Amino acid sequence: MQELHDDKLKKLEETANKTRQLIIETLLEAGSGHSAGPLGMADIFTAFYFHILNHDPKKPDWPDRDRLVLSNGHICPVRYVSMALSGYFPVSELKTLRKINSRLQGHPHRGSLPGLETTSGPLGEGISQAIGMALAAKLDNKKYHIYAVASDGEQEEGNTWEAVMFAAKYKVNNLTLVIDRNNIQIDGFTENVMPLESLKAKYEAFNWEVLEVDGNNIRAFVDAVGEARAVFEKPTVIIAHTIPGKGVDFMENDFIWHGKPPNAEEAKKALAELRTLQGKIQSEHA
Amino acid sequence: MLNPYLHLNPKIFDKEAEQKPTRDGFGDALVELGEKNKNVVVLTADLSESTRTDAFAKKFPDRFFEVGVAEQNMAAIAAGLAVSGKIPFISSYATFSPGKNWETIRTTIIYNNANVKIAGHHSGIVTGPDGATHQATEDIAIVRSWPGVQIMVPCDSIEAKKATIESLKHKGPSYLRFTRDKTPVMTTEKTPFKPVQTFWTSESPKAVIFATGHMLYHALLAAKELEKAKINVLVTNVAQIKPLDEKAIIELVKKAGKVVTVEDHQVMGGLGGAISELLGRELPAPIEFIGLQDTFAESGKPVELMKKYKMDPTAIISAVKKVISRK
Numbered sequence: 001m002q003e004l005h006d007d008k009l010k011k012l013e014e015t016a017n018k019t020r021q022l023i024i025e026t027l028l029e030a031g032s033g034h035s036a037g038p039l040g041m042a043d044i045f046t047a048f049y050f051h052i053l054n055h056d057p058k059k060p061d062w063p064d065r066d067r068l069v070l071s072n073g074h075i076c077p078v079r080y081v082s083m084a085l086s087g088y089f090p091v092s093e094l095k096t097l098r099k100i101n102s103r104l105q106g107h108p109h110r111g112s113l114p115g116l117e118t119t120s121g122p123l124g125e126g127i128s129q130a131i132g133m134a135l136a137a138k139l140d141n142k143k144y145h146i147y148a149v150a151s152d153g154e155q156e157e158g159n160t161w162e163a164v165m166f167a168a169k170y171k172v173n174n175l176t177l178v179i180d181r182n183n184i185q186i187d188g189f190t191e192n193v194m195p196l197e198s199l200k201a202k203y204e205a206f207n208w209e210v211l212e213v214d215g216n217n218i219r220a221f222v223d224a225v226g227e228a229r230a231v232f233e234k235p236t237v238i239i240a241h242t243i244p245g246k247g248v249d250f251m252e253n254d255f256i257w258h259g260k261p262p263n264a265e266e267a268k269k270a271l272a273e274l275r276t277l278q279g280k281i282q283s284e285h286a
Numbered sequence: 287m288l289n290p291y292l293h294l295n296p297k298i299f300d301k302e303a304e305q306k307p308t309r310d311g312f313g314d315a316l317v318e319l320g321e322k323n324k325n326v327v328v329l330t331a332d333l334s335e336s337t338r339t340d341a342f343a344k345k346f347p348d349r350f351f352e353v354g355v356a357e358q359n360m361a362a363i364a365a366g367l368a369v370s371g372k373i374p375f376i377s378s379y380a381t382f383s384p385g386k387n388w389e390t391i392r393t394t395i396i397y398n399n400a401n402v403k404i405a406g407h408h409s410g411i412v413t414g415p416d417g418a419t420h421q422a423t424e425d426i427a428i429v430r431s432w433p434g435v436q437i438m439v440p441c442d443s444i445e446a447k448k449a450t451i452e453s454l455k456h457k458g459p460s461y462l463r464f465t466r467d468k469t470p471v472m473t474t475e476k477t478p479f480k481p482v483q484t485f486w487t488s489e490s491p492k493a494v495i496f497a498t499g500h501m502l503y504h505a506l507l508a509a510k511e512l513e514k515a516k517i518n519v520l521v522t523n524v525a526q527i528k529p530l531d532e533k534a535i536i537e538l539v540k541k542a543g544k545v546v547t548v549e550d551h552q553v554m555g556g557l558g559g560a561i562s563e564l565l566g567r568e569l570p571a572p573i574e575f576i577g578l579q580d581t582f583a584e585s586g587k588p589v590e591l592m593k594k595y596k597m598d599p600t601a602i603i604s605a606v607k608k609v610i611s612r613k
Contacts, residue, residue, distance in 0.1 A: 118398070128363045
């Protein structure tokens with residue numbers, strides 16, 4: 001991974017903002033889908049596709065590419081937008097999301113769109129699949145790295161902890177897990193639906209290296225990934241604290257926006273807000 | 287009479303005929319495949335000895351993964367390995383895999399068309415004393431509706447080895463069904479492996495018995511008795527339930543007219559379901575179903591269970607007589 005210079009960081013922040021605008025436009029066109037998660041993860045996906053991943057959008061099947069596994073498939077609008085912006089397919093194709101004959105399925109389907117590493121949507125399955133890829137890389141002496149993104153809500157799935165135990169047992173150190181800790185799920189706040197805290201202590205108890213980071217701060221996230229990559233003796237999880245609906249005032253931190261798209265009026269308001277924020281995402285955190 | 291062209295075990299009806307569990311054939315095949323193909327990997331959910339993956343584990347420790355009691359994780363890890371070029375076999379009891387982890391397999395293996403071989407053990411009430419919790423009797427039904435999956439149910443340990451090796455030709459998900467208990471060895475090394483083969487032939491048959499797995503032996507015993515009563519039947523081994531060799535089955539039904547299906551599984555959704563769906567569409571014919579009749583079984587010796595749940599040769603003979611009497 002290259003060093004992240006200030007001018008590159010500025011560009012990434014602009015891309016993240018553009019990503020948010022396209023998420024709103026895409027969801028409006030689709031008429032259904034999830035808003036909060038994709039907006040909250042726009043910074044992390046921008047960091048992945050435009051800085052962290054060793055990949056080639058023109059060769060999605062390149063055997064030595066880094067793998068990015070999205071476990072919580074319902075936030076796929078952010079992945080689709082990042083893929084379009086980085087050149088996997090034309091930005092205009094985003095309009096087809098959730099429509100018939102589209103490659104952009106409502107939840108990602110590996111067989112439909114080159115560059116998606118897995119099929120996902122049913123929760124709790126992504127970490128296991130990422131482990132499988134990591135084991136294959138080790139068997140083949142390949143150096144590519146596997147990143148998996150999971151939601152906080154899916155920490156409630158038993159499969160998640162099956163995978164967490166296994167990764168520690170086999171010291172799967174070519175895997176980095178990123179948990180989107182945005183504190184919401186469909187039925188409400190995670191701590192009301194099913195308390196997860198202390199998530200950090202849980203992963204530590206399962207013998208993982210745990211890093212915590214502001215997931216809406218691109219530099220902090222990139223630094224955390226660098227730190228995670230340096231851990232050799234165990235798998236690493238980055239608990240990324242994000243604001244669901246980030247960048248759109250009336251969506252932020254409101255679980256109502258977990259599973260619904262904006263209507264035309266709401267989209268207009270959201271886009272106006274995002275456009276005026278252009279380039280100012282970082283200063284918000286300063 | 288036994289089909290003379292299939293090189294079947296000549297001692298098939300002897301009291302001292304060899305008996306082996308089909309899981310043994312699976313274990314032997316894994317070792318052979320491991321030697322031939324370095325991409326073959328094996329995953330087990332804390333059942334390496336009883337599902338016969340232990341020999342592979344010993345020989346190829348780097349390609350063997352013990353996932354512990356975690357069938358969902360086993361399936362999804364296998365999916366990740368498969369999309370990365372490996373050919374994973376996942377091995378557990380069928381009630382747990384593909385039972386407990388059904389949706390995980392559906393999403394990560396089947397919908398991805400991942401080249402994973404799912405070995406479901408302890409199938410059928412022949413699992414015996416463990417009781418109904420461990421007797422997989424719905425597994426074919428829950429697997430059969432998955433698009434693109436291959437389903438093999440070998441009749442004995444020799445065919446089990448062949449079926450396991452054969453499954454690698456299918457570049458996608460396969461389900462292999464095995465039994466715990468020793469069952470008669472009906473075939474030999476020379477017997478060809480085919481999805482549908484008639485083991486018992488006769489002139490002017492009045493019915494055809496389609497049997498799958500170890501139940502084929504009960505069907506052969508029934509045919510032998512029926513012959514004494516001058517009731518001629520065909521007994522056909524359906525070793526592959528999906529894709530079904532429809533052409534072969536239609537031809538046999540055209541010849542015999544009446545049908546009995548025999549399986550160690552619920553009568554719904556398994557072999558009987560597959561054949562009646564086909565015949566309903568192409569060639570409606572009277573059909574009787576031998577299998578579990580919409581109930582769970584219980585602990586007991588396999589032979590006792592077969593009798594109590596009307597899946598023994600006596601029950602098959604009755605079903606044949608009944609179907610022949612139908613218009």
